[in-house]
Amino acid sequence: MRIISADSGAALLNDRFDATSIVAASAVLVDSPYRLAKRCIAEPIFSRIADSHELIVHELELCQELLKETGADVVHLDMSFGGLSMEELSPIQLANISGKARGYLLKMLPKLRKMAAEIKRAYGVEVLAIGKDSVPVRIAELTAGAHAILYSAEMVVAEKMTMRLGLPSKCYARKVESGIVLHSLAPAEHDIAGFAADDKRTLEKVAFSELINPCARGFRALEFTPNSNLVE
């Protein structure tokens, strides 16, 4: 079963470790054995946290874009409604959700259902609201996080600034020859990861060190500084 999924991930953190903006979004194509993306698209978003409830629409657009390129059997969206088809998801199913979150979802729902219907018509593929149960959503999150590291590094180099990047839940970053891997540290996900290719060799131009986010158990962060050894 070939699955396309998307997620946004990694957040800039201020001095008090509050998230201020979401850095990247990514869509992935995942196939058996469902450990890594077979194909992905990613982009920097640097979206304010306050606007993050709107990202779900953009995530579905990224799925649509990847679907056009590669095709798939099903789309997994990062909304947790037990795997219900987006076309069947009505305001009634949102009744259990508390106050503000429900308001945002109700606002997004018509747009999301319309897009899901288009995807069904154009590609014959269902969009499922499976969220936290989906491994492809997790791989999309890790892939977005890996790209967020590259985008942050680029900004650090361009602006000669320091930066603190909060990684997605339960993962750690490992630099490899060709880019950066974000390995899951969640239980039973030891072989699940996201990858971003560092084609521009940006990671050679920054130094980064890992720390624990003290205000959010299970979350790690990276602190970036321009590489002082670098002669420019």
Added chain:
Amino acid sequence: MRIISADSGAALLNDRFDATSIVAASAVLVDSPYRLAKRCIAEPIFSRIADSHELIVHELELCQELLKETGADVVHLDMSFGGLSMEELSPIQLANISGKARGYLLKMLPKLRKMAAEIKRAYGVEVLAIGKDSVPVRIAELTAGAHAILYSAEMVVAEKMTMRLGLPSKCYARKVESGIVLHSLAPAEHDIAGFAADDKRTLEKVAFSELINPCARGFRALEFTPNSNLVE
């Protein structure tokens, strides 16, 4: 403290990774340091998912059978009511449970209480509704899962078919000389496992590969095919 417990585990999965039937049930005797079964009984059940709410009665029967063989100090049942004795569990405690599940439990309760009373009378042993908090229940689940691998392999060999088996939550299978071990991947359970002895050497007659269940985070699956290298 010698504890007897039982559980059912591992499920056949269809092409969409929906569970279609539960494969095995097992009862275990566990003693300090509570990492592995000291003794177990297991059986293939291939019970339809729709009927799985009735398995709890059969699990208690398996406990009773093992109790007759080995004795124990207490029985842990896979029902999560904070360790309450089954004899004290009344319909009132079930009030918090939502719709359908409560209906099933109410239906099973008289039978379970009767069996618990018999066990108390015959062996002087309490049956506790401890469920998810119990390590012996977890070991029974892993032991059932290990046996499910053998039963699935037998069916694959007999029917010359392929099969996809969903393992219990957060574990992975490792083939050893004498059989199959299901190691827990849950946090702080790295030394907890279930084992099934492959006396008939069935595992030599099949090939299996591991994959991630993409629709259920934390769950792995095995895909079986008859071993094509085998001259029959």
Added chain:
Amino acid sequence: MRIISADSGAALLNDRFDATSIVAASAVLVDSPYRLAKRCIAEPIFSRIADSHELIVHELELCQELLKETGADVVHLDMSFGGLSMEELSPIQLANISGKARGYLLKMLPKLRKMAAEIKRAYGVEVLAIGKDSVPVRIAELTAGAHAILYSAEMVVAEKMTMRLGLPSKCYARKVESGIVLHSLAPAEHDIAGFAADDKRTLEKVAFSELINPCARGFRALEFTPNSNLVE
């Protein structure tokens, strides 16, 4: 950001693995990268489980004591109210908490708010009710647990008794040359630990072995016996 936090941890267990008393309390100073305490104070408490709801006040006193020694930027208290400042925490926020626990918190709240106000006045530092989200609270828990091992060992030696000590959630003990380390086994906490220095070399006078708490998944325990090889 330098964070002070405190917690109580590790419990004596009876033959049925019920906790009977909390053994130790500890306050820690934690700084980036937030993996270990930079500084700690600890004390044996051997407080009855029935009285454990009062420990939170003592934990804040320990924070205050450490604050006097070392200073800090913020205090993390083991109460889970989303990181709300203790000064802002009113009986209204406690409305969602169920019966008995709320009664205890309501009883403690005036005292805790008074202490938080004093800390704010004296050191200009906020006390946050961040609880389960806080890594420093977790490090305090592991540090209390490590000291609990020493205190238990001392009692075992003094009283020539055996003892069963339940460790904090998801961790294991490792004896090192200079003392005892409690390593977290929680997801993504593989490099987080608590330490207690065994200056009196008490651990050489006891034998201890690790077991799983069969009635509480994720919890390990140690069984202590006086070291029989020891000539006294």
